[in-house]
Amino acid sequence: MIASRHSLRRTVALALPLSLALPLAACGSSGSGGSTSSNPAATADGTSSGSTAKPSGEITVYNAQHETLGKEWIDGFTKATGVKVNVRNGSDTEMANQIVAEGKASPADVFLTENSPSMTIVENKGLFAKVDANTLADVPQQYRPSTGMWTGIAARSTVFAYDKNKLKAGQLPASIMDLAKPEWKGRWGASPSGADFQAIVSAMLQLKGKDATLTWLKAMKTNAKPFKGNSTVMKAVNSGQIDGGVIYHYYYFGDQAKTGENSKNVSLDYFGKKDPGAFVSVSGGGVLKSSKNPTAAQAFLNYVVSKQGQEVLQNGSSYEYPVGSQVPANSKLKPLAQLDAPDVDPAKLNSPEVVTLMQDAGLL
Numbered sequence: 001m002i003a004s005r006h007s008l009r010r011t012v013a014l015a016l017p018l019s020l021a022l023p024l025a026a027c028g029s030s031g032s033g034g035s036t037s038s039n040p041a042a043t044a045d046g047t048s049s050g051s052t053a054k055p056s057g058e059i060t061v062y063n064a065q066h067e068t069l070g071k072e073w074i075d076g077f078t079k080a081t082g083v084k085v086n087v088r089n090g091s092d093t094e095m096a097n098q099i100v101a102e103g104k105a106s107p108a109d110v111f112l113t114e115n116s117p118s119m120t121i122v123e124n125k126g127l128f129a130k131v132d133a134n135t136l137a138d139v140p141q142q143y144r145p146s147t148g149m150w151t152g153i154a155a156r157s158t159v160f161a162y163d164k165n166k167l168k169a170g171q172l173p174a175s176i177m178d179l180a181k182p183e184w185k186g187r188w189g190a191s192p193s194g195a196d197f198q199a200i201v202s203a204m205l206q207l208k209g210k211d212a213t214l215t216w217l218k219a220m221k222t223n224a225k226p227f228k229g230n231s232t233v234m235k236a237v238n239s240g241q242i243d244g245g246v247i248y249h250y251y252y253f254g255d256q257a258k259t260g261e262n263s264k265n266v267s268l269d270y271f272g273k274k275d276p277g278a279f280v281s282v283s284g285g286g287v288l289k290s291s292k293n294p295t296a297a298q299a300f301l302n303y304v305v306s307k308q309g310q311e312v313l314q315n316g317s318s319y320e321y322p323v324g325s326q327v328p329a330n331s332k333l334k335p336l337a338q339l340d341a342p343d344v345d346p347a348k349l350n351s352p353e354v355v356t357l358m359q360d361a362g363l364l
């Protein structure tokens with residue numbers, strides 16, 4: 001993992017301005033970052049895409065989603081279609097920058113992310129092909145950009161993970177903006193270098209504007225303890241190092257489903273009320289315009305949002321929310337419709353500006 005990801009990062013750093021080439025760690029990637037492949041197991045009837053052409057051959061997926069989730073989708077697709085899938089794993093930002101650096105020569109046929117700002121980076125360079133209409137039809141409009149150049153494939157909720165032994169309901173921040181208040185100095189944490197947290201800031205930027213976001217980030221620099229990775233933030237809450245942390249919901253549910261040892265003292269608070277802290281981040285999937293096998297690439301994306309692909313989210317170990325084919329979330333999760341998330345256009349989340357503001361605030 002280390003060697004290949006560092007070499008990828010070096011490639012990107014040579015090709016792009018520093019502001020775009022910062023090493024923003026994938027919050028959840030923990031296994032190998034190298035290329036692997038999933039061998040065809042069977043040739044079946046294809047996907048439910050309604051495409052006239054049957055997918056065949058092989059494709060390469062640049063996967064910035066959690067590796068285990070990406071693998072579940074890839075293995076399911078290969079089993080259903082016989083299409084061989086090569087996968088390269090990395091973080092949102094480094095993989096987006098890699099695709100931009102490679103341009104039309106990119107070996108990627110499909111790009112999957114954890115958060116949508118990196119989809120926007122690739123879309124803004126004109127590198128995506130339009131997503132097949134039958135795929136878009138599987139995903140409600142609120143979980144995909146109006147341009148149709150990529151689609152949402154999963155969703156995750158921002159939460160305040162807090163130490164339930166220390167804080168009672170009335171002591172929780174009513175808004176994520178409250179974490180800028182002096183009373184929260186030294187008491188909360190986050191993973192500022194991660195694409196997950198930066199997506200939350202990009203939502204704040206869209207909802208509250210540049211000045212309010214920069215003011216909040218400067219207060220965060222004073223008040224918050226930085227950690228690397230959302231799991232580390234949750235562990236710090238669990239061990240009493242901090243009272244609370246801003247993370248995504250699935251880190252808690254994933255730990256609870258295992259031993260719960262990193263979350264036994266933790267509860268989640270959902271900010272709700274359309275607060276920036278109630279931001280629901282859309283993971284994206286898109287097909288590259290330069291794909292040499294667009295039929296199979298489009299079929300893969302169709303599989304991910306199909307009932308079968310979305311049931312991976314409902315029944316698997318990711319604990320992320322399904323967004324397509326009317327598949328309900330895992331019953332352990334607070335239903336998506338009850339989160340009272342703010343209205344954010346995923347196509348307009350501005351990650352380069354977020355990086356600049358976070359640098360200005362001394363967080364990066």
Ligand SMILES: [Fe+2]
Pocket residue numbers: 027028066114196230248
């Ligand atoms: Fe994550």
